[in-house]
Amino acid sequence: MxxxxxxxxxxxxxxxxxxxxxxxxxxxxxxxxxxxxxxxSIPAAFDLDTAVGVQLDAVGLWAGITRQVRAPLNVYFSLDTANLGFDQGSWQGPFDPPGGLVSLDDATFRTLIRAKIAANSWDGTIPGAAAAYANLFTTPGAFVLDSSVLDSGVLTPVSFIFIQDNQDMTMTVGISGAIPSAVLRSLLSGGYLPLRPEGVLANYVVPSVDNTSLFGFDVSNQYIAGFDFGSWAVPA
Incomplete structure (x- = not known):
C-alpha cells in the first residue's frame, strides 16, 4: 500500500x-x-470472493443477474410455517414488501452469481446442468438420473440434487436431504437458472420432510428411498 x-x-x-x-x-x-x-484496491473490490455491496452488484450485472429477485409471499421467517423456520426463512427487513421483489444478502447473492456463471457456460448436457445447480448450495451434491449416466455424485452434501429426464419433453430437478431456504427454492422455481433444453418443461421438487430422500420405488439411496425412509415430493 x-x-x-x-x-x-x-x-x-x-x-x-x-x-x-x-x-x-x-x-x-x-x-x-x-x-x-x-x-x-479495485481488483479485490470487484473480485467475486471478496466483493460486497454495490461492487458485488456490479459483478452480478456482468454475469447477467441482479440482487433483486421475485419471490412469493412465503419467504419470510415464521415459527409456525413449515420450511420457513431457522436457517430457512429470511428475516423481513423494514423496507421489504410482503411479496414481490426480495433483495438478497451478499452471501446468497454471491452464491447465485456463481451458479449464474456456471449456467452461462452450460454445455447443454444433464451432468453440466447438475453441476451448475449444485453451485446454489453451500455443500452441494449432484446426481444425474439418466439412461446414459447412472451416477455422478460429488462431495458429501447436506442437500442432494438429481436430474431425471422423463423422456416425454419434461425433466424433474429433485432436491433431497436438507430442504433449501425459501429464497433458494424461489430461485429454482422462478427460472433464474434456465438450465433446460428449449421446449422442455422443468419441474422442481423437494421432500415434504426435511433431511429425507424423496419417495420412490426400487431405489434406496440419499436421493430416492422407499417406505419409512423417503418422503413425498412437493413443488419447490
Whole structure:
C-alpha cells in the first residue's frame, strides 16, 4: 500500500530538516498516493470472493443477474410455517414488501452469481446442468438420473440434487436431504437458472420432510428411498 512517506523518504538530507518543505511534499504527494491505493484496491473490490455491496452488484450485472429477485409471499421467517423456520426463512427487513421483489444478502447473492456463471457456460448436457445447480448450495451434491449416466455424485452434501429426464419433453430437478431456504427454492422455481433444453418443461421438487430422500420405488439411496425412509415430493 502506497504512503506519502514513500516520497518524502526520497528527499535528500539537505532538505530533511525543513519542516515546511517536507509538509508541502507530503501534501502534494498525498493525492497521488490516494489515487494509487484506490486503483490497487479495485481488483479485490470487484473480485467475486471478496466483493460486497454495490461492487458485488456490479459483478452480478456482468454475469447477467441482479440482487433483486421475485419471490412469493412465503419467504419470510415464521415459527409456525413449515420450511420457513431457522436457517430457512429470511428475516423481513423494514423496507421489504410482503411479496414481490426480495433483495438478497451478499452471501446468497454471491452464491447465485456463481451458479449464474456456471449456467452461462452450460454445455447443454444433464451432468453440466447438475453441476451448475449444485453451485446454489453451500455443500452441494449432484446426481444425474439418466439412461446414459447412472451416477455422478460429488462431495458429501447436506442437500442432494438429481436430474431425471422423463423422456416425454419434461425433466424433474429433485432436491433431497436438507430442504433449501425459501429464497433458494424461489430461485429454482422462478427460472433464474434456465438450465433446460428449449421446449422442455422443468419441474422442481423437494421432500415434504426435511433431511429425507424423496419417495420412490426400487431405489434406496440419499436421493430416492422407499417406505419409512423417503418422503413425498412437493413443488419447490
Amino acid at each position: 502506497a504512503a506519502a512517506t514513500d516520497y518524502t523518504a526520497l528527499i535528500t538530507s539537505e532538505h530533511q530538516a525543513a519542516p515546511n518543505f517536507m509538509a508541502m511534499v507530503a501534501a502534494v504527494s498525498q493525492c497521488f498516493v490516494d489515487q494509487i491505493n484506490v486503483m490497487q
